[in-house]
Amino acid sequence: MKALLLATASLLAVAPSLARADPTETVPTDAVEVSSVIVTAQRDPEDPPAVAGARRTLSRTPGAVSVVAQESYVKRQALALDDMLHDCPGVYAQRKWGGDVRISIRGSGLGNASHNRGLILALDGVPFNEADGYGDSQAVDPLLTRYVEVYRGGNALRFGGALLGGAINMTSPTGANAGYGLRLRADGGAFGLAREHVSIAHRFDGGDVFAAITNQTADGFRPQSQQNIQFATLNIGRKLGETGELRLIVNGANINQEIPGALTWAQFVADRRQAAPSALLNNQGRNQRSLRASLRANSQINREINLEAAVYATWKDLDHPIFQVLDQQSRNYGAFARLDWQGKIGGKPADAYLGAWYREGDLDGTNYVNNHGARGAPQALSQQNATAADVFGEARYFVVPRLALVGGLTAGVAKRHYRSFHVPGAAASFDLDARTSYDWISPRVGLLWEDEAGAQVFANVTRSVEPPNFGSLSPSGAGFAAIRAQTAWTWEAGLRGRHGAFTYDLTAYRARLRGEMLQYAVDSLHPATTFNAGATTHQGLEAAIDWKPARGWRLRQSWTLSDFHFVDDSQYGDNRLPITPRSFYRGELRYTAPAGWFVAPSVEWSATRQWIDYRNTRTAPSYAIVNLNLGWKLTDRASMFVDARNLLDKTYVSNVQAATVWTESSAVYWPGDKRSVFGGVTVEF
Secondary structure, eight states, X not given: OHHHHHHHHHHSOOOTTOOOOOTTOOOOTTSOOOOOSOOOSSOOTTOOHHHHHHHHHHTTSSSOEEEEEGGGTTTSOOOSHXXXXXXXXXXXXXXXXXXXXXXXXXTTTTTOSSSBOSSEEEETTEESXXXXXXXXXXXXXXXXXXXXXXXXXXXGGGGTOOOSSEEEEEEOOOTTTSSOSEEEEEEEEGGGEEEEEEEEEEEETTEEEEEEEEEEEEOOSSSSOOEEEEEEEEEEEEEETTTEEEEEEEEEEEEEEEOOOOBOHHHHHHOTTOOOHHHHHTTOEEEEEEXXXXXXXXXXXXXXXXXXXXXXXXXXEEEEESSSEEEEEEEEEEEXXXXXXXXXXTTEEEEEEEEEEEEEEEEEEEEEEEETTEEEEEEEEEEEEEEEEEEEEEEEEEEETTEEEEEEEEEEEEEEEEEEEOOTTOTTOOOEEEEEEEEEEEEEEEEEEEOTTSOEEEEEEEEEEEOOOHXXXXXXXXXXXXXXXXXEEEEEEEEEEEETTEEEEEEEEEEEEXXXXXXXXXXXXXXXXXXXXXXXXXXXEEEEEEEOOSTTEEEEEEEEEEEEEESSBTTTBTOBOSSSOSEEEEXXXXXXXXXXXXXXEEEEEXXXXXXXXXXXXXXXXXXXXXXEEEEEESSSSEEEEEEEEOTTOOOOEXXXXXXXXXXXXXXXXXXXXXXXXXXXXXXXX
């Protein structure tokens, strides 16, 4: 099976995660291409040519997709994934501490106590997730991302995914699309933040090169929150003939972060700035070194066919003092490929893609007694190996000039192999050799209608499947826990486009889940426990509207309505699921003067309380915070910004953790930052 899929990956093409449109791509003259989400008649600074190509490709999707350009966040303080996805409807991305961001799309990985599950998170097609689907976003540097592609829900089929949340793919700058030759940037401000960034972009005869490095240090809003982080990237491209390209991308990260811990309600009310006692006692932190590399080839074979393929490998070393000190080394590698076709069938426009993705990873882990962050006696020794493969395809056929039928399918298999060994003197260690596997077929059908002005109306239905990761399987002396794969059918409909001064993107969806994997924390000293729910429903509305009432003025708004609940559950009835607020709104009014300076007040409003426990006995309060972003040109090459957050110094809970039932001792509240001011200067040549 492995050999077959690797051969397929090398012969087919087009990375499932690479949704970029090739500049040589040709489009049938009677087919309509739509620049989704942002459609403009005049040049938009947030829609440069490098980003517009990705928008064109994603516009073929009969569902909710977005593209976020670096230009939309580079003039404010952007340190992690939540800052980058600030204006994306349907994406719940809230920071807990440092670079740890809880990210959920349509309730994916909703009850996960830590890190990421339920969606594909990748940089240049290389997943941040381990091969079993579990990962984190701490190695994301917004300054090393040219643009972000967001595929909400089942719309990640082009990415090869079949997960409820979809996929988020970040694309690195190249020497051809960075937009400058040399960039120097320095940021700083509240909580001891200091960040320095240098990047170089160069084009040469037959290729291009981009190289960059970022250094970041901070003390943090709370004790036990210090950071010392370095990111680096190298991106080298070489032309292959007239229409081909070979590209090598290497990313490295050195991340050292302390963890302040979640608080009980009494602790939060008494002093939101304090660290959790257990975090101080154990000197909790998450320190990792990582190296990621990919080599990809792209070729426009003829007018109708484009071929792209890649191989990748990642390495990570993790030192993670929490209830114990976790020492883990992991290696992941894979190959993905896709074949894109555009042409005609029976004289009518059509397009399709066919691809494959194989991935494999192994992890060696040792747990030690935590002596205030130092390693004591070993407590557990384990080895993990995960493999997964997907074959996927989708076709679009215009039955009439402006109406396309869309059909797709992904088929996959995932395997888990876990070994642990008894450690003398460690009572909780055990010998175990356990294996399990999962397979699935996920179909997709949809409709896409486009008018002459570029507006679209779409509808689709998709089946998603998520097999459990090792954390959810909770290996013990008795073997794997009896956790089954989570499945769902999602119905979706929406419209996007532009009308006069308005640009809009509106989507409604409803997902019926079976066996949703939910988690709850036993206490602050033990890992979370996973269980399969019966029937649950995730439904909601996702809206993004830009209004430009006059020259220089723009009102940008995004609103997400989330209704996630059990359905006739034997324990929880029709209770709402915890974590995500029912209504979440962001709005920004920006004025940009002809001279180049701008002022942009904004508001973040979590309009409804968040449930904390599955029994719905306790909520976290709603909140609204006000921010102010200012910027101006110092010279033709230099610019400056000021970013003031939480101007009214609101005391609020930014994030919660799920519990079965809330008690006074439940340490589940993550405090939001107090009032803070940041600033930065950028010089480009």
